[in-house]
Amino acid sequence: xxxxxxxxxxxxxxxxxxxxxxxxxxxxxxxxxxxxxxxxxxxxxxxxxxxxxxxxxxxxxxxxxxxxxxxxxxxxxxxxxxxxxxxxxxxxxxxxxxxxxxxxxxxxxxxxxxxxxxxxxxxxxxxxxxxxxxxxxxxxxxxxxxxxxxxxxxxxxxxxxxxxxxxxxxxxxxxxxxxxxxxxxxxxxxxxxxxxxxxxxxxxxxxxxxxxxxxxxxxxxxxxxxxxxxxxxxxxxxxxxxxxxxxxxxxxxxxxxxxxxxxxxxxxxxxxxxxxxxxxxxxxxxxxxxxxxxxxxxxxxxxxxxxxxxxxxxxxxxxxxxxxxxxxxxxxxxxxxxxxxxxxxxxxxxxxxxxxxxxxxxxxxxxxxxxxxxxxxxxxxxxxxxx
Amino acid sequence: xxxxxxxxxxxxxxxxxxxxxxxxxxxxxxxxxxxxxxxxxxxxxxxxxxxxxxxxxxxxxxxxxxxxxxxxxxxxxxxxxxxxxxxxxxxxxxxxxxxxxxxxxxxxxxxxxxxxxxxxxxxxxxxxxxxxxxxxxxxxxxxxxxxxxxxxxxxxxxxxxxxxxxxxxxxxxxxxxxxxxxxxxxxxxxxxxxxxxxxxxxxxxxxxxxxxxxxxxxxxxxxxxxxxxxxxxxxxxxxxxxxxxxxxxxxxxxxxxxxxxxxxxxxxxxxxxxxxxxxxxxxxxxxxxxxxxxxxxxxxxxxxxxxxxxxxxxxxxxxxxxxxxxxxxxxxxxxxxxxxxxxxxxxxxxxxxxxxxxxxxxxxxxxxxxxxxxxxxxxxx
Numbered sequence: 001x002x003x004x005x006x007x008x009x010x011x012x013x014x015x016x017x018x019x020x021x022x023x024x025x026x027x028x029x030x031x032x033x034x035x036x037x038x039x040x041x042x043x044x045x046x047x048x049x050x051x052x053x054x055x056x057x058x059x060x061x062x063x064x065x066x067x068x069x070x071x072x073x074x075x076x077x078x079x080x081x082x083x084x085x086x087x088x089x090x091x092x093x094x095x096x097x098x099x100x101x102x103x104x105x106x107x108x109x110x111x112x113x114x115x116x117x118x119x120x121x122x123x124x125x126x127x128x129x130x131x132x133x134x135x136x137x138x139x140x141x142x143x144x145x146x147x148x149x150x151x152x153x154x155x156x157x158x159x160x161x162x163x164x165x166x167x168x169x170x171x172x173x174x175x176x177x178x179x180x181x182x183x184x185x186x187x188x189x190x191x192x193x194x195x196x197x198x199x200x201x202x203x204x205x206x207x208x209x210x211x212x213x214x215x216x217x218x219x220x221x222x223x224x225x226x227x228x229x230x231x232x233x234x235x236x237x238x239x240x241x242x243x244x245x246x247x248x249x250x251x252x253x254x255x256x257x258x259x260x261x262x263x264x265x266x267x268x269x270x271x272x273x274x275x276x277x278x279x280x281x282x283x284x285x286x287x288x289x290x291x292x293x294x295x296x297x298x299x300x301x302x303x304x305x306x307x308x309x310x311x312x313x314x315x316x317x318x319x320x321x322x323x324x325x326x327x328x329x330x331x332x333x334x335x336x337x338x339x340x341x342x343x344x345x346x347x348x349x350x351x352x353x354x355x356x357x358x359x360x361x362x363x364x365x366x367x368x369x370x371x372x373x374x375x376x377x378x379x380x381x382x383x384x385x386x387x
Numbered sequence: 388x389x390x391x392x393x394x395x396x397x398x399x400x401x402x403x404x405x406x407x408x409x410x411x412x413x414x415x416x417x418x419x420x421x422x423x424x425x426x427x428x429x430x431x432x433x434x435x436x437x438x439x440x441x442x443x444x445x446x447x448x449x450x451x452x453x454x455x456x457x458x459x460x461x462x463x464x465x466x467x468x469x470x471x472x473x474x475x476x477x478x479x480x481x482x483x484x485x486x487x488x489x490x491x492x493x494x495x496x497x498x499x500x501x502x503x504x505x506x507x508x509x510x511x512x513x514x515x516x517x518x519x520x521x522x523x524x525x526x527x528x529x530x531x532x533x534x535x536x537x538x539x540x541x542x543x544x545x546x547x548x549x550x551x552x553x554x555x556x557x558x559x560x561x562x563x564x565x566x567x568x569x570x571x572x573x574x575x576x577x578x579x580x581x582x583x584x585x586x587x588x589x590x591x592x593x594x595x596x597x598x599x600x601x602x603x604x605x606x607x608x609x610x611x612x613x614x615x616x617x618x619x620x621x622x623x624x625x626x627x628x629x630x631x632x633x634x635x636x637x638x639x640x641x642x643x644x645x646x647x648x649x650x651x652x653x654x655x656x657x658x659x660x661x662x663x664x665x666x667x668x669x670x671x672x673x674x675x676x677x678x679x680x681x682x683x684x685x686x687x688x689x690x691x692x693x694x695x696x697x698x699x700x701x702x703x704x705x706x707x708x709x710x711x712x713x714x715x716x717x718x719x720x721x722x723x724x725x726x727x728x729x730x731x732x733x734x735x736x737x738x739x740x741x742x743x744x745x746x747x748x749x750x751x752x753x754x755x756x757x758x759x760x761x762x763x764x765x766x767x768x
Binding site for chain 2: 023024026027030031033034035037038041042066067075117118172206207209264265268269271272273275276278279280282283331337
C-alpha cells in the first residue's frame with residue numbers, strides 16, 4: 001500500500017513536470033506517432049487487400065485445375081470436364097442440373113479513366129451457370145450475354161475504373177467487335193470482372209481445353225468426399241481445391257510483399273522511435289537527478305521510482321500512438337491504391353489501431369526501462385553532490 | 388584543423404546520449420536508403436530500358452493475339468527502320484506442371500541481336516542458326532534443370548504439332564543472357580522457321596515484331612509511321628519502345644511512390660525533432676563551458692561553427708553507417724522487383740539530407756551559443 005502511494009505521488013510529480021520538459025516529451029510523442037502512423041497505414045494496405053480478395057469467396061466453392069498449376073496455366077480437357085458434372089456432392093440448381101461453371105481465362109487490356117494508362121486483367125470466358133455459381137451477382141443494367149455471341153458483361157467496378165465499358169460500346173478484340181451488353185454488381189467484391197460466353201472465347205482463341213472448372217458443393221462437409229472422388233477417378237488428371245485456397249494462392253505473393261514491407265518498415269521505425277524515447281527519458285532522468293535522490297533520501301523506494309518512470313514513458317507513448325493511428329485514419333482510410341495491378345482500398349480498422357497502440361506500449365516500456373533503472377540506481381550521495 | 392580535438396571532445400561529452408542519437412540517425416537513414424533506393428532504382432530501370440527498340444504488336448486489346456507474318460515487309464519499308472525480326476511467344480512446362488518455361492521463337496538472321504536485349508556469344512549464335520531444333524537457354528535455367536549443351540529437352544505445351552504431339556523437343560546448343568527486365572527469366576530461344584513449320588495451327592502468324600531503329604531520336608516518329616501504315620486495316624498495330632513498356636510495367640510500383648514519400652517524410656520529421664531537442668539540451672547544459680571558450684578568445688563565429696561542425700560530424704557519420712546498412716539490406720528488401728539495384732545517387736541524396744538535418748537541428752542552438760554573453764552565462768552558475 002505504501003509503495004502504491006509512493007508510486008502515485010511520484011507519477012503525479014513526473015506529469016506535473018511535463019510542461020517544463022516539453023522538448024523531450026514532444027520528441028517521444030512525435031517519434032512514436034510517426035512510427036505507429038506508418039505501421040498502421042502500411043498494415044491497412046494488407047487488410048484492405050485481404051478483405052477485397054476474399055470478398056466473394058463462397059465456402060462451398062471448389063475449383064478444379066490440372067495438377068500443380070495456377071488458374072492461368074491450367075488446362076482441363078473437355079472430356080474430363082464432362083465427367084465432373086457427375087461427381088458426388090455437387091449442389092443442384094433450380095433446374096435440377098449440377099452447378100458447374102466452366103471457365104477459360106485470357107488476358108485483356110483496359111485503360112484507366114483518369115490517367116489513360118493501360119492495365120491488364122483477365123477476360124473470363126464462362127458458362128451461363130455462373131449466375132447460379134455466384135448467386136450474389138445481379139445485373140444493374142442490361143442483360144446476360146447470349147450463348148454463341150461475341151458479347152461481354154462487366155462488373156460496375158470496370159465501368160467506374162476503365163473507359164470503354166458502357167452498355168452498347170464495342171471493344172475491338174480478335175474475331176471482330178465484342179459488344180458490352182450488361183453491367184453487374186457482385187456483392188462486396190470490388191475487382192473488375194469481365195465475363196463472356198466460354199464457348200465463343202475458346203473458339204476465338206483456338207482452345208480445346210478449359211482453364212478451370214468451378215463447382216458449388218451442397219455443403220462444405222461434402223468437400224472431402226468430392227476431393228477423394230476426383231482423385232480416385234483414373235480419367236481425371238485434376239486436383240480440387242477450396243476456392244478460398246486458390247484465391248489465397250493467387251494473392252500469396254502480394255500479401256507476402258505487403259506484410260514484409262509493413263513489418264520491415266514498421267520495425268525499423270519502432271527501433272528509431274524507441275532509441276529517441278530512451279534518449280529523451282535519460283535526459284529527463286538526468287535533469288531530475290537531485291530531485292529523485294532527495295526523494296530516495298527521505299524514504300521513497302527504488303521500486304516505486306522504476307515503476308513511476310516506466311509508467312510515465314508508457315503514458316507519453318500512448319498519445320503518440322493515438323495521434324499516429326488517428327493521422328493514418330484521417331489521411332489514408334478509404335484511399336484507393338493499385339500497386340502491382342491489384343486495386344483495393346486501405347482499411348484502417350480498430351484492430352489495426354489496437355496493434356499500433358500495443359506497439360507503442362512496447363516502445364514505451366523498452367524506452368523507459370534503462371532510464372528507470374538508472375534513476376533508481378544512482379547513489380544518493382553522488383546525485384545530491386552533482387550540480 | 389586544430390579545432391578537431393575540441394569538436395571530438397564535444398561529441399563525446401555525454402557518450403551515452405551521442406551513441407543513442409548516432410544509432411537513431413543510422414536507423415532512420417537505413418530505412419531512407421532502402422525506400423529511396425527502391426524508388427530511384429525503379430526510375431533507373433525505366434531510364435536504362437532501350438528507347439530505340441520498338442515492339443510492334445496488335446492494337447486489338449487482347450494479349451497474345453497474332454499478327455500475320457506478311458507485315459514484315461511493309462514494316463521494313465518504313466523510313467528509319469534498320470531491322471525487323473518476327474517474334475512468336477508461347478510457353479510450356481518442363482517435367483513438372485509448375486516448372487514453366489517461356490518459349491521465344493525468333494529468326495536469327497543477319498544482325499538480329501541488335502533488335503533484342505539478349506547477349507549471345509558468336510559461337511552460340513552460329514549454333515542456333517545451324518541447328519533447326521536448336522535452343523539457347525539462360526545459364527541460370529540450365530543450372531536449375533541441369534541442362535548441358537547437346538541435351539534434348541522435352542517441353543509440354545498447349546501447341547499441337549503437325550504430327551499431333553503437344554510435346555516439343557529442342558536441342559540445347561548454347562546459352563544467352565537478357566539485360567531486359569520484362570518477360571521473366573525462365574525462357575528459351577528457338578528458331579521461328581522450325582516452330583512455324585512444325586505447328587499445326589496458327590501458321591505464319593507472330594506475336595509481335597521487334598524493330599531496331601537506325602536513330603534513337605527517330606523512334607517515336609517511326610513508331611507513329613508504322614501504326615499509321617496499318618490504320619483502318621484488319622491488322623491495326625501498336626508500336627511501343629521497350630522504355631515505354633518498362634514504364635507501363637513498373638508504373639504499378641510507381642503507385643507506391645506517394646507512400647514512400649510519406650514514410651520518408653515521417654522519418655525525417657521524427658528525426659529532426661529528436662536531434663533538435665538533443666542539441667538544444669546539450670547547449671543548455673554547456674552554457675558555462677561555452678562561456679569559458681569565449682573568455683579564452685573564441686569569437687562568436689567560431690563557437691557557432693564549432694556547434695554546427697559537431698552536429699554535422701555526428702549526422703553524416705551516422706547517415707553513412709545507415710546507408711551502408713541499407714546497401715547490405717537492399718537485395719533482401721527489393722527482391723520483389725526483378726533486376727533492380729541501388730543507384731549511387733541515393734547515397735548522395737542521403738548524405739545531403741544528413742547535412743540538412745544537422746544544419747536545421749543545430750542551427751538554433753548554434754545561434755544561441757554564438758549570442759551567449761560571457762558575464763551572464765557565468766553569473767548564472
